[in-house]
Amino acid sequence: MAGRRAADQGPRTARDCGVTLTATQQAEIAAARAASGATHRPSVAALEAMLFTPLPVLDHGFVRVIDYMGDDAAVVQAARVSYGRGTRRTSEDAGLIRYLMRHLHTTPFEMCEIKYHVKLPIFVARQWIRHRTANVNEYSARYSILDREFYLPAPAHLAAQSTNNRQGRGEVLEGEEAAEVLALLARDAGQCHDDYALMLNEDGAAGRRGLARELARMNLTLNTYTQWYWKTDLHNLLHFLSLRADPHAQYEIRAYAEAMMTTLDAWVPLTAAAFRDYRLGAFTFSAGMLAVLRRMLAGEVVTQAESGLSKREWVEMMAALERG
């Protein structure tokens, strides 16, 4: 399970993880959690229990659920275009959800919606925003001032360039090089933010007018934290997670995807289970791979050289067959 790692560690709270919330922010969150009303809409107790509370990610980031619409039953209801809730026994609902997932009947999953508040480094935000079928409101550095908070990788994530994959990480840096890299990252981000503040001149130091915010922000480094509200439907959330909870995704965005897997499990457990089976844990065999598979199942010993597959395809197929 992709969410397992997060779950294994147990739910971390903002307190023990370094999410820096001001007293005002903590009070606002507490007030939102204290409020409660009656609704005829379907509610999901497990997700209500998480509502508004930040799930810590990286050194200063978080994901928190702000609102949601629908549940597993709403997927079933939409697939049936029902007058009522449309659900039957749980086993039947699970079967229908599995059927919809397997056969790419994606529209019923679009009938659920979730809204997150996310705090994340700008370079992660730039990967994330490539998912276009979502609604976004980002904290505006044209209008407001960004805090002095940057992402600095934990030692375990400070990796060298991969030697065999131009788009990946190799082994973890150690010793002096690791120390030096961390020092450079910290120094440059800090220096840039200090100069940002200097140019803004918010306290009106004598003789300076202060550079426009929309210009001063260009001096910040890409590991500076920003934040946004991000809302999407369940189908597009699953698409996001299938790409970003994948081992090929960059660790930093994967950390967010894994925290969001926790919210998925709480929100729509039947859908989440089908998603793990048919997406996260699945592998697509091309026509060429299927031909090889048939030969192998017939008892033939097939080598890459005479498989008709490229080396890379062969490696990927064998990895899928050896997994588990």
Next chain:
Amino acid sequence: MAGRRAADQGPRTARDCGVTLTATQQAEIAAARAASGATHRPSVAALEAMLFTPLPVLDHGFVRVIDYMGDDAAVVQAARVSYGRGTRRTSEDAGLIRYLMRHLHTTPFEMCEIKYHVKLPIFVARQWIRHRTANVNEYSARYSILDREFYLPAPAHLAAQSTNNRQGRGEVLEGEEAAEVLALLARDAGQCHDDYALMLNEDGAAGRRGLARELARMNLTLNTYTQWYWKTDLHNLLHFLSLRADPHAQYEIRAYAEAMMTTLDAWVPLTAAAFRDYRLGAFTFSAGMLAVLRRMLAGEVVTQAESGLSKREWVEMMAALERG
């Protein structure tokens, strides 16, 4: 204002308007309304009061709200990327919402979502579906069988072709022609559905195997009723309403838009008021029209001939200036 008509008539109920619901459907709706749960999410009492109940439209159609996410405060909250609810005094919230609407800052309105169940004639569904930024699950006539229900216009809506607008209606048909048209519409729709049922042969009449549903449906007329779940965000709902609650929209889809205006007023009253002011009741003056306006405000008497505007532009501008 577009919503006014619906409001003037008072809320109609399914009972007095001919929405044909089976006993099972009524029971399902009643069960959904009877269910109630606690939630930390924002709720809107005025919309909760309408939830699930069909608002009748045309002769057999309806719109009913199935679910919603957010409220006016959620727009404000997203615009501020707040930790808490983000709202201040109602007057401040209203001012911010008006500012966002006026300056086309549309993304905060995308943070609210609404889901409808709609029963509507197929030709209306075909106009409606052109709005692509929405989620749709339609009742499948590949899989199920459509009821014997068609739209037949009320006498007041049985209009002649417009003589000056190729895309519009003229005066209402009367007397013999009206009667004949209605008779033809009723006869053809009925005949087609009867033959549809005959070809399907659901009761397995002897010696017939029954035509596949996905084929038999092609025999139905475009005024046959279908139904769907339709979900969209508040920004795209407003866009839909600005085009479909407009007097230039075909009456039949406008009837749906007007019923939905009622739900908008209940759900997000501040947004709805700003929408009436800045969209439904507004008029855009082109650069050429602004030049004419300046001359008129300076006291000059301007005629169409020397206005630089086409006849059609002149008529549209004058209509906007004389409205109210």
Next chain:
Amino acid sequence: MAGRRAADQGPRTARDCGVTLTATQQAEIAAARAASGATHRPSVAALEAMLFTPLPVLDHGFVRVIDYMGDDAAVVQAARVSYGRGTRRTSEDAGLIRYLMRHLHTTPFEMCEIKYHVKLPIFVARQWIRHRTANVNEYSARYSILDREFYLPAPAHLAAQSTNNRQGRGEVLEGEEAAEVLALLARDAGQCHDDYALMLNEDGAAGRRGLARELARMNLTLNTYTQWYWKTDLHNLLHFLSLRADPHAQYEIRAYAEAMMTTLDAWVPLTAAAFRDYRLGAFTFSAGMLAVLRRMLAGEVVTQAESGLSKREWVEMMAALERG
């Protein structure tokens, strides 16, 4: 392979297939084909040879390419964000395209665009329009009058309802039932169009004003032909084709998808080949199916009962393994 059928039959021309074009329409198409200009843009000779010419589909429908942007090299160029054409040897380009396809790097495929003019029955148009990431201009029956042309299935496609799949076709109808069904379809569509024309009263028969076009159209049956311009990017075209050239798609829309496969092969042969390998001819094994596969490859005899898979999953997996 899905495109095979169309290819087997050889390219049909409008002449031998019953596409009904007026002399004016034929002259317009001939004029467009006769025009030729110079461009610095990449052109594709094989697609230029097809440009504007209708490929017949069903009894009166067609698909014809109106315009296109880009080619296989444009996919490569975008993936490399190149200053020039960005292509290298064909084998390298093919390898990159296969890599992008396999790893779901879909954005470079979005950099090519194609525009079709399609004539199709309304019930097919209603399935087609569910693909939202496309641009559409449909012939307006609010404004214009639809011709008296309907789809009537060829005998080989007049199928009974499937007995084991509620959403599918069974055996072909024969004898008296087939004849009766065809007669009903033809009679009802004809009668409805005759009454449509009668209500419109275009020739101004005495004493009648004529029903508004936007209303009269509701009397038409769903097998009436409509037409539209439809434009999409290559990625979304492939997604459309993967669903609609699939054997599970309804025959009538699949017939269009297969004609479009011919245009795909002409336009972007490297992409088309990768698409057949990694999409059309591929099969996705779920985590559960992969576990079964591993047992089978280890020599174990696995039965459905102890596979952990549902009967339906088992059947689908076995079908994939026996294909080819």
Next chain:
Amino acid sequence: MAGRRAADQGPRTARDCGVTLTATQQAEIAAARAASGATHRPSVAALEAMLFTPLPVLDHGFVRVIDYMGDDAAVVQAARVSYGRGTRRTSEDAGLIRYLMRHLHTTPFEMCEIKYHVKLPIFVARQWIRHRTANVNEYSARYSILDREFYLPAPAHLAAQSTNNRQGRGEVLEGEEAAEVLALLARDAGQCHDDYALMLNEDGAAGRRGLARELARMNLTLNTYTQWYWKTDLHNLLHFLSLRADPHAQYEIRAYAEAMMTTLDAWVPLTAAAFRDYRLGAFTFSAGMLAVLRRMLAGEVVTQAESGLSKREWVEMMAALERG
């Protein structure tokens, strides 16, 4: 005209403006321009003349047209769902295009498509990407290494924070403060890029393994240049330009929008003229503003206090009436 500024200055070339192209890049562009082929597709001579050539923007950026589909006639053709080119006299085409623009019939404009290669600072890219209905391939800093090029504002654009608009610029900074700000921006960007290169360790300096590219990039400042391929349809291009060529847009993105206005004028002159009249030069009067306008046209002297408009609305309305 929004494009006037760019036009007034005459077309700048890469040579006199500091676009830094390597010899290889120049050769690739020259080769693309030298290639020419025959096509049956509509071509636009004025845009062909610009094809591939960078239009300089800011200090190191550019916009260049890579490909296009359609022209003014294609808009007309789609609106008419024509078999041939569908155009008539230019005056009729212009009239139809103006009608479509005025009445928000946007779909025919979606039938044209354009593809740009853009080099731009990252903070501009972050504003730009918010336009979601477009296709994007960005140069990947996970995979490749970004050049040492940053945006440094020209003295005329180094503005102070506005004192009355939290989201805007005030007067230009001068003297010592300007010099200091520029020095800080240059120093920090340079330092960050130097350390980026140091951490990457591309030349394999002894004893260092080099930080993964996907991590090292986080050390860059937001004024570092990136580049992408960006493709959109004409309707969405106009929407982009209406927001980004607007005086309220930040200067840096407006500079790109203005260069793109030049390409719009060359590509679709009738559409561009209608766009200037109905969008760029237009103003929308709310219902409340229309009421004030009627009083003014009737000769009444209206003050803000008794206008029913807020101060801000009053100022905006008066500005629109005094423009020109």
